[in-house]
Amino acid sequence: MAQRLVLLCVLILFLSNQVNSDDLELNYYGFHGLNSSGSTNLTLNGVAEIESNGMLKLTNDTLRVLGHAFYSSPIRFRNSTNGKAVSFSTAFAFSIHPEYPKLGGHGLAFVISPSKELPGSLPSQYLGILNSTVVGNFSNHIFAVEFDTVQDFEFGDINDNHVGIDINSLVSNASTAAGYYEGSNSSKKELNLKSGDVIQAWIRYDADKNQVTVKLSPSSVQPMTSILTFDVDLSPIFQDYMYVGFSSSTGLLASSHYVLGWTFKMNGDAKSLYLDTLPKFPKFKKKHKGVIVGVSIGAAVLMFVLASGLLGFYIVRKIKNRDVIEAWELDIGPHRFPYKDLKKATRHFRDKEVIGFGGFGKVYKGTLPNSDTQVAVKRISHESRQGLQEFVSEIASIGRLRHRNLVQLLGWCRRRGDLLLVYDFMPNGSLDKYLFENPRAILSWEERFKIVKGVASGLLYLHEGWEQTVIHRDIKAGNVLLDAEMNGRLGDFGLAKLYEHGSNPTTTRVVGTLGYLAPELTRTGKPTPSSDVFALGALLLEVVCGRRPIEPKALPEELILVDWVWDKWRAGAILDVVDPRLGGEFDEFEVVVVLKLGLMCSNNVPKARPTMRQVVRYLEGEVALPEAVASPGAYERSKGGVDGSTGGEFEDYVNSYSYPTSSYFEKASTWSCDDGDVDFEAGSSSSPTSVSGKGGASYPR
Structure with missing residues (x-):
């Protein structure tokens, strides 16, 4: 009798942990009464927590963290008779508060998973769902709808404000820019996921139609029209029992991700949430004043690709277990x-x-x-x-x-x-080990200048000195290696191109590193010698300043290196940006040449950048730099777009700034040169075709 009683208790416990899909309905109008461990019906891990006002906070402004919140019991998602996936729907209200208003901190996702812990998952672009080893594997059995505020090129994101349907991967099977429809005949309206506003999402899977639909709205009313529809049979994706919940992550830039309320229903329509009845959002104090200008949001994304590090690009498939030479x-x-x-x-x-x-x-x-x-x-x-x-x-x-x-x-x-x-073998390692954080040694200015001239010379050879044009595609301090004599040598050239032989020829991949990616790459995905020059511009600035192109730990006005340098240039305080670890021991004229050239190379308009041959001639003192320097963010403020089709970029050249008068600049202006003019092509045929810089000087030998 005692044994039967024990078996009965075990059976009851087992059945209590598996929820019948036919009658399951979850309604969370806020998460009041739940403790930090998730109480008895929510399981939290990572940094996820329930705040005192009843909000579910998945992540905070800590860098590189993840947060999970799942309904504690597994739910039957497949019919026990025919193995077909069961219909379900959900609605939830969320709000995203980036650390920096214009830059996202990754995003959150509604997830259906075999596990509520998601073991081995990574933060940053993996959204706390998968990792680099398993991403894309059919054995993951993951269904997710992501609300992403970062454009990750590794996963082919369409922009930095999108919704995507993900199956076993972070490469979305279908995605669209975030937005909503107010009526049946209205046009799609933009919805900013990073705004901090409360947004309601509806997700529905119709097992009869084998169709997933997603809707968004800033109100309590469910729109009639979906912003995203994807036809798929989830039967092979789902296991019999799955967990349902949310996942979120941050990277080198962070956002606080909140869920204010959540409803879920199997075989029916989940109730919409009345936003006015949900926990009220406290007013957030802005930590950082001002607007971050002149940075491509697409470029800000790819820092997360660098930060995630350790990401393996697979280049040759596993072949037979023999060392066969064909x-x-x-x-x-x-x-x-x-x-x-x-x-x-x-x-x-x-x-x-x-x-x-x-x-x-x-x-x-x-x-x-x-x-x-x-x-x-x-x-x-x-x-x-x-x-x-x-x-x-x-x-x-x-x-x-x-x-x-x-x-x-x-x-x-x-x-x-x-x-x-x-x-x-390069015995002195990579250049980044000598520039950032706690360098192994402090490079003198003479060593730095020699390195940048060497890198420019090597890049000119790749672009023009060989029988084919080789585009490096990943110029950065980590790919500049130093030999025994501290000469700078470019490494990893050509590997980005090699990788394409093993990729899908119908897709365009943007290869590179955040802070070094030219803005046009985010539109076209097509690298050019000019995009290499843009990356070199970032390298020139960081060699002088001893700082990365994007420095998350810096003050808001110093976050984007090129913007900070440009502001100091306009203010007549350009030497303020020089690496203080040099102790003031540097050649002022050489520093100004490198900084000025770095700004020219960093121009958002490809036609405004010098060629590599011009770069080398400037650094060697064969040709003088123009006195006037266009704003690197000319494209951001032009009305004509990246090609300057309405002449907007030409206005920026006319209104560009030259370095203010100072003792060493006056000295420079007295030197003569044979060719002091540099032409910049304007984008409009109706505009003048060039602007000439005057008063430039060649570097004395």
């Missing part, structure tokens, strides 16, 4: 290393030998067998056979590049799912 590989150069030699050189790819991480994989330090030659071995893996031969052929091309300011590719190896690239 016939076409025998004719490929440069040198093909035996796998066993590289394994021995890196001590079996021991973690202690790792000297760096990149978007494409880990980099190991090694010493080749029977030699004292030190090398750097980059280990890359890929899961697609597509483009393998083209990939290795591209390596052959890159292996023939020869320049003193490029990191030399010595050879390669392909085995199983690994592609190994062998480079010259």
